[in-house]
Amino acid sequence: MKLGVVANALQNKPLAEALIQFRRLGIEYIEPGCGGYAGKAHVNPQKLLQDDVAFAxxxxxxxxxxxxxxVLSCHGNPVHPNQQMAKAYDRDMRYTVLLAEKLGIDTISCFSGCPGDSKESKYPNWVTCAWPDDYLTILAYQWNDVLIPYWKEFTEFANSHGVTKIALEMHPGFCVYNVYTAHRLRDAVGDAIGVTFDPSHLLWQGIDPVMAIRNLNGMIYNVHAKDVRIDPYNKAVNGVLDTRHYSEELDRSWIFRTVGYGNDIKYWKDIFSALRLIGFDGVISIEHEDSLMNQMEGLEKAVRTLKESMLSKERTGMWWA
Known part of the structure; x- marks a missing residue:
């Protein structure tokens, strides 16, 4: 496994300066943002594709x-019910695919997106329960009329440009947010659909990351290392479905932490061992979104924890037998 970082951790610095800082920390790979919610602070695919000098x-x-x-990252909502927004997110994703093709990269990381509840909707509608039956009607519309047709067409476009792996980050608020929904979309669309495995979005839902990894065998195309801390008191009072702003750290049921500050080192060792068991030996990208630490401190502590827990050397099998 190789040590990487979601480059937006230093999005306030020019890319050249960020690369120096990453290298100093021992980071080997970056996952740059190419549009969507993360913006284009370091990489603007459209400009690079239209300017050979800038690309070189x-x-x-x-x-x-x-x-x-x-990998190249472009996390937006291409099935947003606001058609102007949907087109803008979709355009960013397609330029990301074209840049990946030019760079010889076969994977992009993104969200599945979330439609509204009907063609007349203004905002996405993330369904979290099956009753009243209205919610099942919404889900049928979202999946059958919007989500599956969109991803069938998009994966055809991506495949035609050498991008054969679409790593969807399983993120609440979007239609693909757990193992079941990831499998559901893959079964409907094809093997181009896989996941960006980020345990921080799973753990607070009550999902065991190791069991999720084993159930995603062959589907994990990208991995993010981000931690989450579940507050036992707030969870005991209000459960885990928390709509308080992320800045309300004291009162939330859970908050994102840098690696090692939500769970201990054994948690991470178990995750990396499970990844190796299913054959994933790729890049582990730190995603630093810890509001209790500054940018560099959070990165430095994450790097130290990952260097101790990652399996970074090639395996030799049962060498003692």
């Missing part, structure tokens, strides 16, 4: 840094 300069900068690019 970008490639040379990354090469000289000694840091590689693992």
């Amino acid at each position: 300069s970008f490639v040379e900068m990354v090469r000289k840094s000694g840091v590689g690019i693992s």
Whole structure:
């Protein structure tokens, strides 16, 4: 396994400076944001595709840094009920695919998206229960009329440009948010659909990350390392479905933490062992969204924890037998 980072952790710095900082920490790969919610602070695919000089300069900068690019990230909502917003997210994703093709990268990381409850909707509607039956009607519309047709067409486009792996981050608020929904979309669309495995979005839902990994065998195309801390008092009072703003750390049932500050080292060792058991030995990208730490402290502590817990050498099998 290789040590990576979601480059938006230093999105306030120019890419050249961020690469120096990442390399200093021992980070080997970046996952740059190419649009959507994360913006284009470091990489603007449309500009790079339209300017050969800018593209060559970008490639040379990354090469000289000694840091590689693992996947391209573009997390938006391409099935948003607001058609202007949906088109903007979709456009960013398609430019991301085209840039990946030019860079020789076969994977992009994104969200599945979430439609509204009907063609007349203004906002996404994330359904979390099966009754009253209205919610099942909404789900049928979202999946059958919007989500599956969109991803069938998009994966055809991506495949035609050499991007054969669409790593959907299982994130609450979007239609693919757990193992079942990831399998459901893959079964409907095809093997191009896989996941970006981020345990922080699963644990607070009550999902065991190791069991999720084993049930996603062959589907994990990308991995994020982000931790979450579940507050036992707030959870005992209000459960885990928490709509308080992320800044209300004291009162929320859970908050994101940097690696090692939500769960102990054994938790991470178990995750990396499970990943190796299913054959994933790719890049583990730190995603630092810990509001209790500054940018560099959170990265430094995450790097130390991952260096201790990751399986970074090639396996040798049962060498003692």
